[in-house]
Amino acid sequence: MQISDLKARVEAVLFSSDTALSMAKLEQILEVDTQQLRVALQQLQHECHQEGRGVVLQEVAGGFQLRTRPEYAPWVMQLRRTRHMNLSRAATETLAIIAYRQPVTRAEIEGLRGVDSGGIVRTLLEKNLARVAGKKDAPGRPLMYATSAGFLEIFGLNSLEDLPTLRDLKTDELDFTHEVELEMDFESEKRE
């Protein structure tokens, strides 16, 4: 099969899908091998970025999806009635902590933020941005939280590795190897 032909097929399939499609799924639909598919996807992605088009081919949560470009949001929005997810500053802050520290307990989140965060964590769970990722092996067996696949989808990330890196603290500023001890007393006790 010509690669240009395959590329067009990939585009057609992605265009018609309302969800991100994984490599495996695309392979199954298009009946091609991984190598060919990868080349087609790369070319398509490249073209979308090159020619000043309205949509881009994005890799989200382990799949591929055509999405409109952010700069055309004002126009696309007029067509859509969906309300986008509003996140308060506190919610975004909490989400950032969960994203960078996962799996993390509520006590750890509250230690970092200095305020009660139970309600916000619940909201994030309800909005399917966070999920429960088991229980911590610590007194009280508190729940641990992590980000969900929905989080990757909403923020257009393929995996957690795509998160922007947090500003590194200058090494002479502080030794952050003992940061955990500062948040939770019982943890430092355990370690000693």
Add this chain to the structure above:
Amino acid sequence: MTAMAYEVKLDQFEGPLDLLLHLVHKNEMDIQDIRIATITAQYLEHLAMMKARNMDVASEFLVMAATLLYLKSRTLLPPSRAELEDEEGQDPEEELKARLLEYQRYKEGAQQLEEYPRLFRDVFPRPPLEPEAEERGAGVLDAQINISVYDLVHALDKVLRPKSDPKVHRVEAGAISITQGVHMLLRHLRGKERVSFQRCFSAATTRLEVVVQFMALLELARLQLLEVQQHTRGGMIYLYPAQSLRKGRYTDIEHMIDVEDYADL
């Protein structure tokens, strides 16, 4: 003292650390070189302002106030022996700085996250075409996902929710038997290859009807006259009637249903 000089919207602080960080930046200090006395004074003024406006000052703010006062007192007084023994090298001031730095990092992380192109705010995918198309990638079935009875109960819950009994006036609810439920269900299934779970309950008007029909559904599934499938996780649940049902041959079903089991309903 520049008492009201730093008046800001009071509700914008997410907590004591947030307020503290704001004061540090306001005074153009470096977190490493916080002047505790200045910050403490401003922090307390801020709390006073919050109180003056009848705002509830969350306990976390008070804890921080106490910490700050303690730190300030430490700079004025030589440490007592008990304190020296207590602290074991952990300087509470350093501890606070560390917390502030760490908090600042995540605040910055949150800002970056905020600026990311966000789905349905900045970027848009194709919306689902129609409710039925909720079945993802219609036409190409995923490998079938085994659904548990809990998924069914969850789906039932969804159907039940909007059906809370109207409160206008009370009418004696007529009892419905499972057999009747089966017939209601069969009406939906007749001649069809498959019917969505939701649609089956569209005609039911009361909770009782929904419940009975759900039990009828389980009964038919038990008798293998019905197959229940879900093609994607969280997707639509479909009922596939067996051949005999589709063709309308179901006169003997009533005998197969163990009505006795549900006599109490």
